[in-house]
Amino acid sequence: xxxxxxxxxxxxxxxxxxxxxxxxxxxxxxxxxxxxxxxxxxxxxxxxxxxxxxxxxxxxxxxxxxxxxxxxxxxxxxxxxxxxxxxxxxxxxxxxxxxxxxxxxxxxxxxxxxxxxxxxxxxxxxxxxxxxxxxxxxxxxxxxxxxxxxxxxxxxxxxxxxxxxxxxxxxxxxxxxxxxxxxxxxxxxxxxxxxxxxxx
Numbered sequence: 001x002x003x004x005x006x007x008x009x010x011x012x013x014x015x016x017x018x019x020x021x022x023x024x025x026x027x028x029x030x031x032x033x034x035x036x037x038x039x040x041x042x043x044x045x046x047x048x049x050x051x052x053x054x055x056x057x058x059x060x061x062x063x064x065x066x067x068x069x070x071x072x073x074x075x076x077x078x079x080x081x082x083x084x085x086x087x088x089x090x091x092x093x094x095x096x097x098x099x100x101x102x103x104x105x106x107x108x109x110x111x112x113x114x115x116x117x118x119x120x121x122x123x124x125x126x127x128x129x130x131x132x133x134x135x136x137x138x139x140x141x142x143x144x145x146x147x148x149x150x151x152x153x154x155x156x157x158x159x160x161x162x163x164x165x166x167x168x169x170x171x172x173x174x175x176x177x178x179x180x181x182x183x184x185x186x187x188x189x190x191x192x193x194x195x196x197x198x199x200x
Contacts (some may be wrong), residue, residue: 004100004199006028007129009132009133009135010131010169012131013131013132013139013143014167014187015113015185016044016128016131016185017128017131017132017139017142017143018128018129018188019069019181019182020120020124020127020143020182020186021142021143022146022147022178023087023120023175023178023179023182024146024150024152025141025146025147025149025150025176026150026171026174026178027090027113027116027117027120027150028117028147028148028149028150028151028154029151029153029154029171029174030094030113030149030154030171030172030175031059031113031114031117032111032150032151032154032155033154033158033167033168033171034055034056034110035056035154035155036154036155036158036159036167037164037167038052040163040164041055042126044090044164045100045101045102045103045106046102046103046178049066051103053109054107055103055106055107058107058110058113058114059110059111059113059114059117059118059172061111061114062111062114062115062117062118063114063117063118063121065118066115066118066119066122066195067118067121067122068124070082070119070123071122071123072187074119074122074123074126079123079126079127080127080186082119082123083119083120083123083127084179085119086115086116086118086119086120087116087179088105088113088140088179089112089116090112090115090116090117090175091112091172091175091176091179092112093108093109093110093111093112093113093114093115093170094109094113094168094171095114095172096108096109096173097109097110097168098165098169099120114136124140124143125140127186128140128143130156154162163186
């Protein structure tokens with residue numbers, strides 16, 4: 001019996017993987033840096049320990065609500081478009097933290113930020129499935145590892161910033177840069193484009 005020949009993969013898949021992983025590193029850095037800055041954030045916002053815990057969990061709450069709709073939207077409009085919209089919403093939330101002066105404002109901003117994490121996590125397998133095909137598991141493993149890298153970096157470097165504002169600005173700029181680059185470099189392979197057009 002002849003072995004089934006695996007499809008030849010484009011080397012551009014590594015560019016896709018790098019962009020998605022860098023965006024994941026930056027987003028997890030933003031989410032988990034809050035825990036390191038607790039002693040500065042709590043008195044500044046005049047919040048209790050319970051309220052602070054709610055802020056830390058806010059992006060995850062969005063993921064619970066948006067996971068199913070995000071997958072359906074990607075099937076209808078395409079993963080790249082849905083992820084891009086999610087990133088824009090999350091950028092607003094990330095930068096909005098700079099003007100948050102109380103618990104309610106910060107909660108809204110972190111909920112907005114969580115939109116991207118939910119959408120990307122739901123649609124990453126679609127993006128990697130197109131580019132990596134039989135090696136999708138490898139790409140997903142590296143994607144999950146990148147989340148841990150973001151968390152570790154946030155814990156190691158968070159206390160090094162001179163202020164909460166400076167701590168916010170660094171990962172936000174990195175996140176914005178990754179999104180800007182990704183908007184140009186993330187694309188769908190030609191074969192998949194033809195298939196999608198034929199099945200519209």
